[in-house]
Amino acid sequence: MASISPDNHGLRLAVRYAVLILIALIFVFPLVFMVMSSLKPAQQLLADTASLRAFLPVGDISLDNYARAFQRAPIGLFVFNSVLVTGLTVLLCLAVCSMAGFAFVYLNWRGRDLFLSIILATLIVPFETIAIPLLLLVSKLPWIGWEGVSYGWLNSYRVQIIPWIADALTIFLFVQYFKGLPRELIEAARVEGATWFQIYWRVVMPLSGPVLATAAILKFLVMYNQYLWPLIVVQQEKYRPVMVGLQYFFQLNIAWGEVMAYLTMITLPVLAFYLALQRAFIASIASTGVKG
Amino acid sequence: MKLKRLAACSLAAQSLALSAAFAQTPLSMWYHGAGNEVESVIINQIVADFNASQSDWVVSLESFPQGAYNDSVVAAALAGNLPDILDVDGPVMPNWAWAGYMQPLPLDEAVIADFLPGTKGYWDGQLYSIGLWDAAVALVTRQSTLDALDLRTPTLDEPWSGEEFMAALDAAKAAGEWEYAFDPGLAWTGEWFPYAFSPFLQSFGGDIVDRSSYQSADGVLNGDEAIAFGEWWQSLFTGGYAPGTSQDPAARDNGFVEGRYAFSWNGNWAALNALNTFDDTLFLPAPDFGHGPKIGAASWQFGVSGTSQHPDGAAAFIEFALQDEYLAAFSDGIGLIPATASAAEMTEHYAEGGAMAVFFDLSEAQGLVRPVSPGYVVQALVFEKALADIANGADVADTLDAAVDEIDADIARNGGYGH
The missing domain is CATH 3.40.190.10 (Periplasmic binding protein-like II)
Incomplete structure (x- = not known):
């Protein structure tokens, strides 16, 4: 077996870093292009796309596109709506799906495997196929509010949140993760007289940081990027989320600088959320490849 | 006391305003x-x-x-x-x-x-x-271009014939001053295709659907006139007169004012940009390919x-x-x-x-509404795809036949759309 000389090792390390930097650049370039373009006037932006200048803060740089973007659309309102809807959905989804996962893994009840199979089978059903039936359903559902009972959920936050709380992928993630936790912990808690909810809350959830982060990030991205559903259930500007708001910028002559400024601004919450949970997310991804 | 009276007046005014508001449906x-x-x-x-x-x-x-x-x-x-x-x-x-x-x-x-x-x-x-x-759309060019190419200025009463239009494109191409002689604007997709280009088909004598009954496209979208239109349309791209479907949207938006195209097929919404760039900008009527000059309306x-x-x-x-x-x-x-x-x-x-x-x-003078039919929303998509395919080199007759089949099947599926 040939030994690895220090020179050889250094070369391999250099090649590895070069490949990783190249891959990182490929992923970072679109973001850099977006931010740089948001600082340039339309004519320059389009002219720069033919060269590397597209990725550099050169030429006539200013924040004018941001100012005009704010004039064109109520960006603050759209971001608030999206963050509210996304945040509440993520929290409720984590609570409901983790409890469902817990019930599928730790509780013995008749039909458990069949129910899990049915839920997982819904993963292959594209949302577009159920969008219209779901629209018809939510347009007639009752709601009890301050003014009594009303019918129809259209034009509200709840219509953007409630149908998205439970989802098969998140339940699947929790099921898989819970299966990997030591059974002895659960049994010990049962012997100590803990209730199932106490076990869920005090034993299982504190050990579930990685899967919570993963599920939260995936759900956040799905919810923040929602377009079709809010498009068909929300007709009032006051409930519109950011992705539908993007359409405000596509007029006959598209102001690409404003589009890029808007995209830069609405990307910030996603980046902030990802960076906040990045460590746990990577830990979770890494743990999926490790056999215990 | 004065305050009380003012408050009472204010209350009365508010009540009146409110009652007026409530009276409005x-x-x-x-x-x-x-x-x-x-x-x-x-x-x-x-x-x-x-x-x-x-x-x-x-x-x-x-x-x-x-x-x-x-x-x-x-x-x-x-x-x-x-x-x-x-x-x-x-x-x-x-x-x-x-x-x-x-x-x-x-x-x-x-x-x-x-x-x-x-x-x-x-x-x-x-x-x-x-x-x-x-x-409305027009053939956008410059007086200096017409002068340089020694072309007459077409008018509403006397538009260019199809032959004159192609002669103008030949002259522009031969001059070598422009990247392309003509920019129909294929970077714009969707409704632009039927809005901007179906009038050419209608000027040739064809149409997207037979307007006498709106029950079929057979004979109008794949008849001799339509095939002649399709072959002319394809020749714009195979002959190097016009940029095809891969045109950069930026080139579409700014190509004419940047001097890359001699003629541009564009709408009134883009006219100010051209006028502000060239003070000799001209908006010419559509050419007449045999059945009168047409442009889209509505x-x-x-x-x-x-x-x-x-x-x-x-x-x-x-x-x-x-x-x-x-x-x-x-x-x-x-x-x-x-x-x-x-x-x-x-x-x-x-x-x-x-x-x-x-x-x-x-x-x-030239405006012609697109087919007045509920099926138009489907026919527009079929027409767009057919024109893009022909521009990309597809066989004209086969493509138009396939488009007719698709349109007719849709009309049949929808029980004739109530015509």
């Missing part, structure tokens, strides 16, 4: 102009003026971005959530009327007698929608939703909005062609002698 209205600041200001002004002008109705406006508008309306129709007043793109109106999303517009024909033909939306013999403006129009309980109130608002001052305001604001000659006279660009007045004449 609310009308909801949806509009496609969110994101366009100028358009938003004008439409909000019209709503405010209308609400202040009478005490029977009060209109509340909800604006949508154009790209999301049609889907929102269709979804709302399914959910039974339509407003009283809608705006609708002209060629889409028959589909919405047929589907029950709209009801006839109870408007006296005398009110719209002077309106451009393309602004009136008729379906099944009844008026369903009316537009405050129209749009833009966004107002109508009453199928579920509105107050069509009289909706019509009252629409009639109010048809005043010349608003038509002129929209024209000055967003560059569209005002629906009446009297409104055109009030505008900066379309008044007699104005830089864009020719578009009003073009719209009046």
